[in-house]
Amino acid sequence: MEKKDNSPAISKSYARKMETISPFELKNKLIDMADESIKKIAHTMLNAGRGNPNWIATEPREAFFLLGQFGLCECRRAFSLDEGIAGIPQKAGIAARFEAFLKDNEKAAGANLLKEGYNYMLMEHAADPDTLVHEWAESVIGDQYPVPDRILHFTELIIQDYLAQEMCDRRPPKGTFDLFATEGGTAAMCYLFDSLQENFLLNQGDAIALMVPVFTPYIEIPQLRRYQFDVTEISADQMTADGLHTWQYKDEDIDKLKDTRIKALFITNPSNPPSYALSAETAARIVNIVKNDNPNLMIITDDVYGTFIPHFRSLMAELPHNTLCVYSFSKYFGATGWRDAVIALHEDNIYDKMIARLSAEQKAILNKRYSSLSLQPEKMKFIDRMVADSRQIALNHTAGLSLPQQMQMSLFAMFSLLDKEDRYKARMQEIIHRRLHALWDNTGFTLVEDPLRAGYYSEIDMLVWAKKFYGDDFVAYLQKSYNPLDVVFRLANETSLVLLNGGGFAGPKWSVRVSLANLNENDYVKIGQSIKRVLEEYAETWKASVS
Numbered sequence: 001m002e003k004k005d006n007s008p009a010i011s012k013s014y015a016r017k018m019e020t021i022s023p024f025e026l027k028n029k030l031i032d033m034a035d036e037s038i039k040k041i042a043h044t045m046l047n048a049g050r051g052n053p054n055w056i057a058t059e060p061r062e063a064f065f066l067l068g069q070f071g072l073c074e075c076r077r078a079f080s081l082d083e084g085i086a087g088i089p090q091k092a093g094i095a096a097r098f099e100a101f102l103k104d105n106e107k108a109a110g111a112n113l114l115k116e117g118y119n120y121m122l123m124e125h126a127a128d129p130d131t132l133v134h135e136w137a138e139s140v141i142g143d144q145y146p147v148p149d150r151i152l153h154f155t156e157l158i159i160q161d162y163l164a165q166e167m168c169d170r171r172p173p174k175g176t177f178d179l180f181a182t183e184g185g186t187a188a189m190c191y192l193f194d195s196l197q198e199n200f201l202l203n204q205g206d207a208i209a210l211m212v213p214v215f216t217p218y219i220e221i222p223q224l225r226r227y228q229f230d231v232t233e234i235s236a237d238q239m240t241a242d243g244l245h246t247w248q249y250k251d252e253d254i255d256k257l258k259d260t261r262i263k264a265l266f267i268t269n270p271s272n273p274p275s276y277a278l279s280a281e282t283a284a285r286i287v288n289i290v291k292n293d294n295p296n297l298m299i300i301t302d303d304v305y306g307t308f309i310p311h312f313r314s315l316m317a318e319l320p321h322n323t324l325c326v327y328s329f330s331k332y333f334g335a336t337g338w339r340d341a342v343i344a345l346h347e348d349n350i351y352d353k354m355i356a357r358l359s360a361e362q363k364a365i366l367n368k369r370y371s372s373l374s375l376q377p378e379k380m381k382f383i384d385r386m387v388a389d390s391r392q393i394a395l396n397h398t399a400g401l402s403l404p405q406q407m408q409m410s411l412f413a414m415f416s417l418l419d420k421e422d423r424y425k426a427r428m429q430e431i432i433h434r435r436l437h438a439l440w441d442n443t444g445f446t447l448v449e450d451p452l453r454a455g456y457y458s459e460i461d462m463l464v465w466a467k468k469f470y471g472d473d474f475v476a477y478l479q480k481s482y483n484p485l486d487v488v489f490r491l492a493n494e495t496s497l498v499l500l501n502g503g504g505f506a507g508p509k510w511s512v513r514v515s516l517a518n519l520n521e522n523d524y525v526k527i528g529q530s531i532k533r534v535l536e537e538y539a540e541t542w543k544a545s546v547s
Contacts, residue, residue, distance in 0.1 A: 022216050023049075023504030023513070026485075030492040030499075046523050047498040051272075051457065053517040055431070056334035057424065060411040062110030063117070064140065067407070070101045071141040088144075089137035095129030098137075117414040125157050139407035146400025150387045151181040151342070155406045159342055162413035166307050167327060167344075168317035175320065177344040178383045181401035181409065184339035185304055185328035186217070187390075192300060192324060192343065193221055195386040198369070199355055200362045201298065202264055204228050209257060211249065211267040212236065213274055213459065213507030215302065218266050232256055233506060236274060243468065244448060245461060245508075247274035254285050258293040265297055269314065270305040270454040273505050273513035277309050277452045287318050296350055299323040304341075307332045308429055308454040320346040331456065331517065332428065333412045340401075340409040343386065351382040369393060432456060435516040435524045442528025444469075459502050461511040462487055462535060470539050477542045484509040487534060495530040 031047065071089060074097070078087025102115050121127040135154050138144050146152060151159070156179050163179075164172035182188040196202040207230040210218060222229035234256060238248045257265060265286075270277040290297050299315055299322045306312040306327075316325035328341035345351065356378075358366070363378060370377035373388055373396055380388075391399040401409075416424065436455040440447035445465050467475050484503055487510065491497040502511025514527060 022220060023500040026488075026501065026504065030488060046496065046519055046527060048515045048519055048523075048527060049498040049500045049513075051331065051515040051517050052336050053331055053334045054519065055428075057332075057412065057415060059110060059113050060333065060408065060415040063113040063411050063415075064110070064408050066105065066108055066110040067114060067136060067140045067411075069105075070098060071137045073097075073101065074137050075141060075143075089134060089141065091130050091134040093130070094137060095133045098133045113411065113415060113418065116418050117411070120414065120418065121154065121157070124161070125154075127154060127157075136407060136410075139403040139410075142402060142404045144403060145398055146181075146403060146406070149396065149400035150384060151179045151401070152403070152406050155181065155410045158410045158413045158417070161417055163316075163325075163327060163342075163344055165417060167303055167312065167314040167325065169311050169313045171313075171317065173317055173320040173346070176347045177316070177320070177325075178347055178381065180343040180345075180383050180386055181406055182341045182343060182390075183401060183405075184330060184336075185302060185326050185341045187339070188326045188328075188341050188343050189217060189221070189302075191386050191390045192326070193227065195382070195389045196264070196298070197227065198389055199351075199366060199382065199385060200358055201351060201354060201382075202227075202229070205230060206263050207232065207259075207261045208264045208266065209234055209262050210506075211265070211271070213271060213502060213505040214266070214268050215272045216505055218268070218302075219506055232262060235506070236271060236276070240448075243464060244446070245274070245459075245464065246450075247271060247276040247459070248279050248452075249282050251285060254282055255289070257286065257289045257297060260294050260296075262294065263296070263298060265299045266302075267299070267315070268302045268305075270303075270309060270312075270452075270456070272305065273457040273459045273500075273502060273507065275305065275308075275454040275457040275459070276450070277306070277312060277454065278315075279452060283313075283315065283318055286315070290319055290322055296354060297322055298351065300326070302326045304328040304331055305454045305456050307425060308432060308456050309452065310429070316344060316346075321349050324351070329409055329412050335408070335412065338405060338408055340405055340412070342409075343383070345383045349382070355382060372396075429455075432516050435519075435521050438521045438524040439514060439516065439528045442525050443532045456515070456517055458514045458516060459505075459507055459511050460514065460531065461502070461508045462531075463508065463510040465535060466510075466538070469535070470542070473546075474539060474542050477545070478510070478538060481542075482538070487512055490534055491530055494534075495526075497527055497530050499527075 074089040075086040078090055080086045102111055105111050121132055132154055135152060159179055160177060182191060205228055208222060209232045211234045222231050234249055234253045236247045236249050238246045238250050240246060299319060301315045301323055303314045303325055304327060306314060314325055316323045325344040330336040367377045370380055370388060374380055387399050388396040432455045436458060439458060463475055466478055485501055488499050488501050491499055500513040502513050503509040
């Protein structure tokens, strides 16, 4: 392989400036550098910077498009004009027509999921057949505003079952989780921050805790002038005896949550980018702290990667009264473009109770805010306030996630509910883990098996391996001679690889984040080899400098 120039890929002053921007914005510069590298050398750009998967779940989509054919038949049945105009689905007798349609199309792709899903709803939820199929037909056609605006009736029942299975390991707590369907997890985050502040649950300057490393918006949003939260970072910096990251949290750091000045805890579980689930011991410690020390601690958990770990159990299952859970369908089903997610909040929760205990002045402000929606605005649930806030109150009558999005979300969930042997999940986890091993086996680094590792991303701390291979003097040389961003810039400039800097996620400064979702297995072999070569090049330069 061609020998590379060992000089820094970028100047230190430029690197210091770039450290201040989001890694997702830095990515654009890296792509430009990788593109220039392609022009100079016969490389292919490999962008492992963003976690957009390169797979899709086929059967739920097949079912969606087949249901679309039925929906169009129902519209034309109402009336049909030569100019391409039709009516809208009619409820009377629609279930019988749906059953006949499925019989006529029993061999069509997606028919089995529609049939089994239909039977599931009749058997498990005693759904009225005409009401169910009419909701589905209108949803796939998208001819109505969302009613109820928070989430459609049958969509909510299906997603509740899905969350009980996937986020609660089939052991949900007693009671019901109310759901709010949102335009992806990003919209959910925006709505949460907004409504927590609008309802005086989090005020400007309040203390919050953030478990890091974490998805960068959770770092950046609290810094905005509107919020200016006092952030306590709880770092996953626990190490093994031989100096390897476990990406778990020390007990003494978790104990910071005992401080009642900390009003909210934000966590991505499994984490992003380390991609490890919270250990059972840490979860139990948080439960104990909430029960005995900080009972009003609001927990916001983003669990999008939970399905990549066997028997995952969210904090929504362990602390249902305190936890707001954000779950997105984007990664597991290869559906980032669908923008399908939900916010889940238990019907018995501390958020409603804390609103009820606000001062008279604060209650008056909120009653005025929501007065156009209810004659008793003080009785509005927090989750319903989020729906209204998402449309600036005045547009609440047109709030809600689009019907086709909710229908596809329902089919994603139904697909998993009917997959009793978890065939899709097992294969999805296998794909990710094969890519993970292809990466690490070619770095020359050691990957210790860990049942808590999701493996959707991998965070590689270059200083850990610099120390293991070459010792403390080499680590000191790297830190003195180079900026931590030099690694990602060098990879882009020399090998056309786009990775993100782990420091941008509040992780170790010299770590790099690799997405295992969006490239093929052989590509991760190349990435692993390139990371190994970069470290070796640093070492060669160091050895020459001290010889």
